[in-house]
Amino acid sequence: DPYERNKSDEAFTAELEERYKRLSLLTLDLAEDAGEAARNMADADKGDKPTWFDRRISAANPLRGARRS
Structure with missing residues (x-):
């Protein structure tokens, strides 16, 4: 049936289109x-603040906040 085929198409x-x-x-x-990461790397080169990557690594670190001996 051409009508059904057209509906399917x-x-x-x-x-x-949605995908x-x-x-x-x-x-x-x-x-x-990527733009944010590049800006953060540029800021890190200046030594201004921890980068987004540094914050993510520190948040994922299980030893974060643990005392170092």
Whole structure:
């Protein structure tokens, strides 16, 4: 049935468009994260503050806050 096939094609096209939109948003998020990481690395080179990466590593460190002997 051509009508059913056309309906199926339209649904497939709509799904592809939605996936493309989500992928575009993810790509923008990654680009923003990369930009933030680059700015943080530049700040770290100046010695201004801990970088985003340093904060993440420190937060993930199980020995954080433990006394060092």
